[in-house]
Amino acid sequence: MSNVTTITKTAQTYAKDLAERVVWTFLTAAGAVALAAGPGDMFSASLWETVGAAGIAAVGSLLKGLFAKVVGEKNSASTASGV
Secondary structure, X not given: OHHHHHHHHHHHHHHHHHHHHHHHHHHHHHHHXXXXXXXXXXXXXXXXXXXXXXXXXXXXXXXXXXXXXHHOOOOOOOOOOOO
């Protein structure tokens, strides 16, 4: 029974790690695009273009985290060893 508990805790740890990375990637990308399009005046982007760009970055983070599950530690969304 302890193996099932360990597997469940490992899966929960991985899911929390990956979810946090995806959310923070989305928020960081949205802020960066909004700053560049707004006060930075680097380019013109609407609210929905900003959200779309942030969503693309978040999906990239999600895919990277899923890939890390295959090549890295099983309970981490990082590809770095020991994380």
